Amino acid sequence: MRKERKSVRILWIGVCLFFLYFPLIIMAVFSFNDAKSLTHFSGFSFKWYGSLFENTQLLDAVLVSVSIAIIATIVSTILGTITAIALSKSKKIVRTSILQVNNLPIMNPEIVTAIALMLFFSFANIEKGYMTMLLAHIAFCTPYVITNVLPKVKQLDPHLADAAMDLGATPFQTLMKVIIPQIKPGILAGALFAFTMSFDDFIISYFVSGNGVENISIVVYNMTKRLNPSIYALSTIVLVVILFALLIGTFVPYILVKRKGVKMNEEVN
Amino acid sequence: MKKLIELENLTKEFNGQVVLKGIHLDIHENEFMTLLGPSGCGKTTTLRIIGGFEEASAGEVLFDGIDISKLPPHKREINTVFQKYALFPHMNVHDNIAFGLKIKKMDKSIIDQKVLKILTLVGLENYGNRHISQLSGGQQQRVAIARALVNEPKVLLLDEPLGALDLKLRKAMQVELKNIQKEVGITFIYVTHDQEEALTMSDTIVVMNDGAIQQIGTPTDIYNEPENRFVAKFIGESNIVEGLFVKDFLVEFDGQQFVCVDKGFDEGQEVDIVLRPEDLDIVEVGQGKIEGVISSILFKGVHYEIMVETSERTYTVHTTDINEIGKKVNLDFWPEDIHVMEKMGTY
Numbered sequence A: 001m002r003k004e005r006k007s008v009r010i011l012w013i014g015v016c017l018f019f020l021y022f023p024l025i026i027m028a029v030f031s032f033n034d035a036k037s038l039t040h041f042s043g044f045s046f047k048w049y050g051s052l053f054e055n056t057q058l059l060d061a062v063l064v065s066v067s068i069a070i071i072a073t074i075v076s077t078i079l080g081t082i083t084a085i086a087l088s089k090s091k092k093i094v095r096t097s098i099l100q101v102n103n104l105p106i107m108n109p110e111i112v113t114a115i116a117l118m119l120f121f122s123f124a125n126i127e128k129g130y131m132t133m134l135l136a137h138i139a140f141c142t143p144y145v146i147t148n149v150l151p152k153v154k155q156l157d158p159h160l161a162d163a164a165m166d167l168g169a170t171p172f173q174t175l176m177k178v179i180i181p182q183i184k185p186g187i188l189a190g191a192l193f194a195f196t197m198s199f200d201d202f203i204i205s206y207f208v209s210g211n212g213v214e215n216i217s218i219v220v221y222n223m224t225k226r227l228n229p230s231i232y233a234l235s236t237i238v239l240v241v242i243l244f245a246l247l248i249g250t251f252v253p254y255i256l257v258k259r260k261g262v263k264m265n266e267e268v269n
Numbered sequence B: 001m002k003k004l005i006e007l008e009n010l011t012k013e014f015n016g017q018v019v020l021k022g023i024h025l026d027i028h029e030n031e032f033m034t035l036l037g038p039s040g041c042g043k044t045t046t047l048r049i050i051g052g053f054e055e056a057s058a059g060e061v062l063f064d065g066i067d068i069s070k071l072p073p074h075k076r077e078i079n080t081v082f083q084k085y086a087l088f089p090h091m092n093v094h095d096n097i098a099f100g101l102k103i104k105k106m107d108k109s110i111i112d113q114k115v116l117k118i119l120t121l122v123g124l125e126n127y128g129n130r131h132i133s134q135l136s137g138g139q140q141q142r143v144a145i146a147r148a149l150v151n152e153p154k155v156l157l158l159d160e161p162l163g164a165l166d167l168k169l170r171k172a173m174q175v176e177l178k179n180i181q182k183e184v185g186i187t188f189i190y191v192t193h194d195q196e197e198a199l200t201m202s203d204t205i206v207v208m209n210d211g212a213i214q215q216i217g218t219p220t221d222i223y224n225e226p227e228n229r230f231v232a233k234f235i236g237e238s239n240i241v242e243g244l245f246v247k248d249f250l251v252e253f254d255g256q257q258f259v260c261v262d263k264g265f266d267e268g269q270e271v272d273i274v275l276r277p278e279d280l281d282i283v284e285v286g287q288g289k290i291e292g293v294i295s296s297i298l299f300k301g302v303h304y305e306i307m308v309e310t311s312e313r314t315y316t317v318h319t320t321d322i323n324e325i326g327k328k329v330n331l332d333f334w335p336e337d338i339h340v341m342e343k344m345g346t347y
Helices: A002-030 A047-054 A056-089 A092-107 A110-123 A130-155 A158-166 A171-199 A203-208 A216-223 A230-268 B043-051 B093-103 B108-121 B137-149 B167-184 B195-201 B219-224 B229-234
Strands: B003-014 B017-028 B032-036 B058-063 B078-081 B155-159 B187-192 B204-209 B212-217 B239-247 B250-253 B256-259 B269-275 B281-283 B290-299 B304-309 B314-319 B328-332 B339-342
Touching: A002 A230, A047 A056, A047 A230, A056 A092, A056 A130, A056 A171, A056 A216, A092 A130, A110 A130, A110 A203, A130 A171, A130 A203, A158 A171, A158 B078, A171 A230, A203 A216, A216 A230, B003 B043, B003 B187, B017 B043, B017 B058, B017 B187, B017 B212, B032 B043, B032 B195, B043 B078, B043 B155, B043 B187, B078 B137, B093 B108, B093 B137, B108 B137, B108 B167, B137 B155, B137 B167, B167 B187, B167 B195, B187 B195, B195 B219, B204 B219, B204 B229, B212 B219, B212 B229, B229 B239, B229 B269, B229 B339, B250 B269, B281 B314, B290 B314
Parallel strands: B032 B187, B032 B204, B078 B155, B155 B187
Antiparallel strands: B003 B017, B003 B058, B204 B212, B239 B250, B239 B269, B250 B256, B269 B339, B281 B328, B290 B304, B290 B328, B304 B314
């Protein structure tokens, strides 16, 4: 009886995983297809990967996506962290109202944010291109950093900062040597979030960029109009990159803790 | 002894609520001073103002004669042991203690030497590499003290540092703290609500209530000669009786006149009189001063707490003698057991 139930459970999980991952696997497999067909796998080849690297438009797009993701992550992480620390010290009414405003872009359909940003840049008469895309990315990444960092800041013992200053640390030294190390997990989670959000963003980027500046998502979208298995190759690469980012995000803290744990045990013995 | 810190007319308001009502206090070199009072009396606020974590609404903090009221905490030659230790959880014991020295950019070899020396002082020689989470409450306490002392401050502030420890450990740490203070020879300003702790460790006790100082004195003074009803009630148990000061060395209460050792009050002035439970004796009828009946007996370990009902009130007596409930007895005491104090509002 119990065994049956267990097998049902495993079957159910299997079905779920199948529906989640099978399309991805199909895409990855067909990116190695010899022919252009989407139904017949006629032979293994790196042809489409090769054609990717001959496509300068695409290489430019990769450069844009990566550089924007990195810069947006750094800027929004710093901005978000500082804001979270300030929010934790401010009055409750200020904090709750700012958090509500902060949640708006997260809850809002992306298309609304996209159109709003597009209108804003037109209104402010800023020429659309790399800069507008970067600004938009920073704008929509920062709220995610704030929501990730704030709980960690709130958990912080308020006397830690007092103690650091008591021992002669200036407010800036206190921030760098005591506060930041304490909230590091939140900052890392926020940064990872920001990076993935920025890297795979399509809608907002599509609306706010111009003058031929395109990121990977935009290029892929344009390519779907003319069927080309290069898209699969590109998507597979993106998939692998994101997968690696996730793996690092999941296992690095675990490994760090484990290593520290081992060290601690050695000291005890 | 030389004055090290002077508080002048220190006043503090939080959102229109006055928590300190103009404190005047001199703190000397090498003094172990305790700020004692119930929660909300302003003792911690006073400490935080001295440490620089709060700014006074009015008044001055003089350090060696120089006003430091506007100086931020990291520029003061004062270190603090916080209530819940506030050790840095991401550093080990050594790095926690070395924090202040590293900020001052000292040589690594000097830092290591100083840390080792201070760890020896607090009895944690081999704990340098331990993680904070691996320490017991008592050990964390010692690290917190070491972390403050290693900077060789002129003044150490301690905010109820033993509050989180169990009774036995607390008693041991009281003795240890006092020894550490003697050894390093600096001023300790200690905040507590535990009167016994204050009596055990202090050179000077400052009793505070309601944002004002009630009495400043040595533990013996505070215990034996409380200046008012609040101090008498807060420090130990006591029978407080309303009476009349007839003339020097003579008071009247419970309808009788008694010889005492106090003088200097106005003749006929209304006063409060303190009779400590351990100063009262239960004797046979006819041999004492006040008549009464034993109404209850509680065993307290070292002594019995006995309630004696008289015609005017119920007295609490601490004694090691065995008695029985319902027995008619007399209460007896010596002239020096009568402590006369100024009458104040009732607390």
